[in-house]
Amino acid sequence: MRTMTRAVLVGLLATLAAVPPASAETVRIGFITSLSGPAGIIGKHMKDSVELALDHLGRRVGGLDVEVIYGDDQQKPDVGKQVADEMLKKHKVHFVSGIIWSNVMLAVAPVVTRERVFMIGTNAGPHQLAGKDCSEYFFTTSWQNDQTPEAMGKYMTDQGLTDVHIMAPNYAAGKDMLSGFKRYFRGRIVAEVYTQVNQPDYQAEISQIRAANPKAVFVFYPGAMGIQFVKQYAQAGLREQIPLYSVYTIDEVTLPALKEAALGIWETRYWSPDLSNEANTKYVSDFRKKYGYTPAFYGAQSYDGVMLIDAAVRAVKGDLANKAGMIAAMRKADYKSTRGPYKYNLNHFPIENFYLLKTVRTPEGEFAMQIQKTVFENHKDAYAKDCGMQW
Amino acid sequence: MLLVLEQGLNGLQYGVMLFLMAAGLTLVFGIMNLVNLAHGSLYMVGAYLATAFARWTGSFVLGALLALPATLLVGVVVEVIALRTLYERDHLDQVLATFGLILFFNELVAIVWGRAAIYTSLPPSLSGSFVLLPGLRYPTYRALVILVGVAAAVFLYVLVTSTRLGMLIRAGASNRTMVAALGVNIRRLYTLVFGLGAALAGLAGLMAGPIYAVQPGMGEQILIQVFVVIVIGGIGSIRGALVGAILVGMVDTLGRAFLRPLLSTMVSPNAADAAGPALASILIYVLMAAVLFFRPQGLFPARG
Numbered sequence: 001m002r003t004m005t006r007a008v009l010v011g012l013l014a015t016l017a018a019v020p021p022a023s024a025e026t027v028r029i030g031f032i033t034s035l036s037g038p039a040g041i042i043g044k045h046m047k048d049s050v051e052l053a054l055d056h057l058g059r060r061v062g063g064l065d066v067e068v069i070y071g072d073d074q075q076k077p078d079v080g081k082q083v084a085d086e087m088l089k090k091h092k093v094h095f096v097s098g099i100i101w102s103n104v105m106l107a108v109a110p111v112v113t114r115e116r117v118f119m120i121g122t123n124a125g126p127h128q129l130a131g132k133d134c135s136e137y138f139f140t141t142s143w144q145n146d147q148t149p150e151a152m153g154k155y156m157t158d159q160g161l162t163d164v165h166i167m168a169p170n171y172a173a174g175k176d177m178l179s180g181f182k183r184y185f186r187g188r189i190v191a192e193v194y195t196q197v198n199q200p201d202y203q204a205e206i207s208q209i210r211a212a213n214p215k216a217v218f219v220f221y222p223g224a225m226g227i228q229f230v231k232q233y234a235q236a237g238l239r240e241q242i243p244l245y246s247v248y249t250i251d252e253v254t255l256p257a258l259k260e261a262a263l264g265i266w267e268t269r270y271w272s273p274d275l276s277n278e279a280n281t282k283y284v285s286d287f288r289k290k291y292g293y294t295p296a297f298y299g300a301q302s303y304d305g306v307m308l309i310d311a312a313v314r315a316v317k318g319d320l321a322n323k324a325g326m327i328a329a330m331r332k333a334d335y336k337s338t339r340g341p342y343k344y345n346l347n348h349f350p351i352e353n354f355y356l357l358k359t360v361r362t363p364e365g366e367f368a369m370q371i372q373k374t375v376f377e378n379h380k381d382a383y384a385k386d387c388g389m390q391w
Numbered sequence: 392m393l394l395v396l397e398q399g400l401n402g403l404q405y406g407v408m409l410f411l412m413a414a415g416l417t418l419v420f421g422i423m424n425l426v427n428l429a430h431g432s433l434y435m436v437g438a439y440l441a442t443a444f445a446r447w448t449g450s451f452v453l454g455a456l457l458a459l460p461a462t463l464l465v466g467v468v469v470e471v472i473a474l475r476t477l478y479e480r481d482h483l484d485q486v487l488a489t490f491g492l493i494l495f496f497n498e499l500v501a502i503v504w505g506r507a508a509i510y511t512s513l514p515p516s517l518s519g520s521f522v523l524l525p526g527l528r529y530p531t532y533r534a535l536v537i538l539v540g541v542a543a544a545v546f547l548y549v550l551v552t553s554t555r556l557g558m559l560i561r562a563g564a565s566n567r568t569m570v571a572a573l574g575v576n577i578r579r580l581y582t583l584v585f586g587l588g589a590a591l592a593g594l595a596g597l598m599a600g601p602i603y604a605v606q607p608g609m610g611e612q613i614l615i616q617v618f619v620v621i622v623i624g625g626i627g628s629i630r631g632a633l634v635g636a637i638l639v640g641m642v643d644t645l646g647r648a649f650l651r652p653l654l655s656t657m658v659s660p661n662a663a664d665a666a667g668p669a670l671a672s673i674l675i676y677v678l679m680a681a682v683l684f685f686r687p688q689g690l691f692p693a694r695g
Binding site for chain 2: 036037038040041044170192193194195196198200201203204205207208210211224227228231232234235236237253254256257258259260261293
């Protein structure tokens, strides 16, 4: 009996020994996004951009071999958290990156940063993480949610607009978007409406808009929600009557499905494919060449995420245990970003420009978003003062 | 007042769309005792095929007319290849297998048409709005959806109450074993019923195409409401599906439109802003819970 126990123990030890020790020569990045369901297309833009960034880096990050583990959050906070847990425990990743949805980000980021692993957000920017819940281990290559609608609020105020009807889906980012808009909009807001996340039909809300007859409508409807809202808004004949202003609604993800229904709609954004700088021109043209479609901002941010990680690992000469060194390096944002050079605020959110964009038909007959003018230069988010991080 | 009428029409339009989905699902469940989670996939297939045929023929109407039999055919093929073996298995096996079909169809569609939502549009004659009553403009296409939905409901009513096939369907819903014992080819009946359900889902899908985002996974978004409808209406009952669908469509639409203004007359506007949308989104589930509490068989149970 005793020999058997010993044999089993020896066998156990042998199997343990057979598991390769976590090698220091490979950077492991866990990239979480929505790869299935209605947001699957956004995940594709992001994943394709990560792969392009790795191509540009010669499949090495900071001089080390790299392994990217992709995880599908199915647009659900609980699933995102499970995926992150698995990446931390099973794959022992050094960086978790990605994440489209603010509610998913709020579930995932604390789990990751608590383990003193870096969370490099490449889209969602919920205000909690910019303010009181900020962390040394959290960086984002995108924006704080409020910033983009703040630019739209500013622009619409400058245009002298008033009596505006505002709408968003009822979740973390929707609320941030409307509160950001209200922070800079000085005119009157006639109604503030929240709809269900992934609601397909907006006819009831559109009828209410028609009855209230506001001077303008401002919405935040990312992904498929945007396709449905804008289509239905146009079909109801309201687009010609009441101008539509939006954020994260008309982009390179939704435009191919909307085409002329999106013509003339205004957006604000920190980035656009036609933004002219060396890194962006290379990113957009190589992306089109490799994948045959035009990338959206979701992709540009994800590309930047890999580049930021590359800069961090390079700065510590591949010593992944030197976390303080990597934090210091990332704070410099010393890489060629697709938005052009930018600085980090004390809460690790970018201080960046915001532009006014318009959907136009190009001379070739394509539909595209084009930058009209700069609304904000080096715009800071409103929550950094609640963060308390000093450096 | 006009606004209430307009919202009522919106509720009706959403209701008939749900009915087209629910009719097929409830028939398949009631008669074949099959839980078909993949019903939403047939809706998606209908939307994609209509868009593809419309592009191919250059005509929206032709595209719709071609998509209908094509979706029926897809339904029949799915029944013959995949579902036949499941009738004798328990519901859990059916749920697993038809969930697998959802994944299969979503991937298939993504492989053929890509993951991005595809472009759909309406012919100019349908894309505008018309004056329904003085002071009430209504989108032409939405009105068409109501008409087609009502026509489909009438067609089903005639089919079920006054044809031989309808008699068999009713008999099958009440007592399957007896129908089989009387020498009816129950296999063929099953295939027919499933094909019919698929065509109805396809019809809902092809009408949804120009309004909604046509993309992989679009079917699952409507499927939950459809299940609520058939639970409220009573499983296996077409009449129940109709009543349940209109009820759900109305409650959901009117709730979204009027709950917040109504609440703000009772509590502070801020509280109404917070509670309104949350309450509106759970209204149909509250309705379902109430129906289950008072009439666990649903409003119009098929079996006594």
